[in-house]
Amino acid sequence: MVKRLSVVDVDLCVGCQSCMFACNRRFGEAGLGRAAIHIQSAGGIERGFVVRVCRACPDPPCSRVCPTGALTRRGGGGVLLNYAKCIACGNCMRGCTLGAIFWDAELDKPTVCVYCGYCAGFCPYGVIRIEEVA
C-alpha cells in the first residue's frame, strides 16, 4: 500500500502552517528546521497560499540527479532517502521542479516527505490529505 500526500484544494489554506510544525514534530522537536512541507503566500497573503510538498512523481527528477544513488525511486512514485549514502551535494534540492525538497541545516542533509501523513492530521481545513497511489 503506497501512499502520497495530496493537496486537495489549495484555496482552503489559511496559512496557519500547522502542517509545517507537525512535520517537524515527527522527530519530537518543535520549530521548522526539519519540515518537509512548506507554506508561503502567493505574493502577499491576500492572494492566498502555496503548498510546497513532494507529490511523489512517478519519474522523479531529484532521484535522477543524485550522484550517489542515495535518493532512489519508490515503487508507485516518490523517493526514498538513504542518509548514509547522501553526500549533501544539494543536487536534489535544485533538481526538484516544485521546490519540494528542503534542507536540514543541523544534519546538513536534504529533507523530503516520507508520505506518513502526520501533517494532514493537523490541517483543520482539509487542504491536504494522505491518499493511496498503489
Added chain:
Amino acid sequence: MTDMEYAGDLSRVIYIDLGRRVYWVEEKPELFTEGFGGAGAGIRLLVEECPQGTDPLSPKNPVILAVGLMNGIFPLASKTVAMFKSPLTGNLGESHAGGRSSIAIRMAGYGAIVVRGRSETPVYLTIDENGAKFKDASALWGMNSASTVGRILREVEPGAGIRTIMRIGKAGEKLIPYAYVTTETYRHFGRLGLGAVFGSKNLKAIVVSGKKSFKFRSPKSYRTLYEELFKTFCKSPLMRKYHELGTPMNVLPLNMTGSLPSRNLQSNSFAGVQELSGENMAEKYLGRRTACAHCPVSCIHIAALREPYENEPYFYKTKMISYDYEPIYALGAMLELKSPEGYLRLMDTVEELGLDAMSTGVVLAWATEAMEKGIIKESDAGGISLKWGDHETYIKAVKRIVAMDNEFFQALAKGVRHASSKYGGEDFALEFGGNEMPGYHTGPVAHLGYMTGARHSHLDGAGYSIDQKMYKEGIKYSPDYAARELFEEEAWRQILSSLVVCYFARGVYTPETVSRCLKTLGLERDQEELKEVGRAVLRKKYAFKFREGFSLMEMRIPKRICETPTPMGTITEEMIRAGLEEFEKLVKQ
C-alpha cells in the same frame, strides 16, 4: 536540565545600534526564566535601556521586540510584544502583534531584539540566524502606500513563508504619535505609536526570518501535550466563532445591549450598524480568511472591495482590506458611516498611510463634534467640513492629518488629548492616559480598566468582560471588587503576554495548562507561582509608569462617559475615582 538550559536560543538578545551600524548578541537567560520572555522580558529591557525622562522620539528611546517561552512550541502562541516609550502618552508604550512576527523571531534564534539609536539616513534591517544587516531604505522612504513597501521587500528579500516584514507607513515617517507598525500587511503593532518611534530612528522596516528546530528532554510528552492542546482548540467554540465571522461578530451583540460607542459616544448604539455587522460583512465582502503563523483559528478577515475606475469603462480594481471589530467601532460607528464600502475605503486610507485605526477614528469623531458645536470652524479646517456619515470627507481629513498642512490638522495629528487641550472640548475628548478610547461602553469597569490598564487598552484588564459578567449575574458595582478583578486579570494576562500567547487562547491556556506546558519545557512552576510572576510583571510596568510621572489620582475623566448610559446604568465620576484609589493600593503593594 536547569532553568537556564531549557530556554535555549531564547536567551539570546540581539542588540542593534543604528547610529554606529553595529550589532551584537548577549545571553540573558534570566529574562526568559524569571519573567518567561515577552512582556516580562520587555519591561526589564525597557527599564535598562530607557533613561528616566527620555524624549520618546529621541535616539535614546529603544525599540524592544520580545517573544517568549511558548512561541514556536505550542499552538496559538503567536504574538510578539513591542516595548518602548510612547510618543502618544509620554509614558509606557506596549503593543502586541501576530502575523508571522513571533515565529520568525524565535526561529531566527532570538528571544528579543533591541534597537538603539538613530540612523543618519533611512534604513531597513534584515535579521536571521547569522545576525543583522543594515540596508538602505532611501528608495522606500516617502511612499504613499505601506503595502507597496511590503510588496517590494517581499521581492528583494529571501525567506518567503518563514519571515516577518514589519514596516511603517508615511504616518510613522512623519512622527505622528499614533502611527502603527504593520506586519504581514494585516496585523499591527497599532496602539501607542511604535510607528513614530521607528520613524524617529529613520527605520523603515525590519525583516526577520529563520527556521530553527528545538529539542526536548521528553519528546514524547511534548508531542502528547501538543496533540491534546491542538484538539482542544479545534473543538472549542472560540475556533468557530473567530474563524467564521472574526471579531466583528461582536458588533451586533454590543449594539443591542447599548455598549457600542457611536457618534463620539453621544450614543451607545448605532442605527445603521446592521450593514457593518460581522454577518453582513462576511456575506457580502469577505474575500479571504487567513491566520497568524502557528494558529489554526484563522481569525483574520479580509474584504474584497471591487471598485470601478471613474473615467475608464469596464476597468476595475479589487482591493483586499482587513476588517475587525475595533476599526468598525472607531471608523464606522463612531463616525456613523452607513455603507460598508465607505467604511472599507476609509479603513484602506488609514491602513496605507500607516495610522492606528482606533486612535484615528476617535480623533475624527472628536473633530466632527467640535465642528458641530462650533468650537472648530470650517476655516480652521482648511475648508473641510466634517459631518457624521460622510466618508469622502473623512478620507480627505485622514490624508490631511498625515500631510499636517495646517495648524488644525497638525493638532489632530498629535491625538485627541492634545487637540482638545488646544481648542477646548475636553468634556467629549475620549482619551484615557493619552490613549484614545477602545470600543466598549459596557459599564463602569470597562472605563476604569482603560484608565488603570498599563497600556490604557481594553485588553489590559478586559473590564468589558467584567461588566458583562456583573450584568449577567446581577452583581452591583463596588470599587473594591472592580479594582481587584481588573488587577488580577491584568496580572494573569502578563503571563500570557510573556509566553507570548494570543489572548483569544486564554480560555484554554489556564494557569493549570500553562503550568503543564512549562513543565514540558523543563520548568516547574505551580499555578500560584505563575500568578505571582504575573503580578510582579504588572507592578514593574507600573513602577515605570510612576517613574515617568503617571498618576492614577490625577486621571482626567472625560465627562462624556458619565453622560451616555451603559447597560450597567449611568457612570458617575465618584464611582471611577473610588475605583482608581482601590487600584492604586493594589499596584503599589
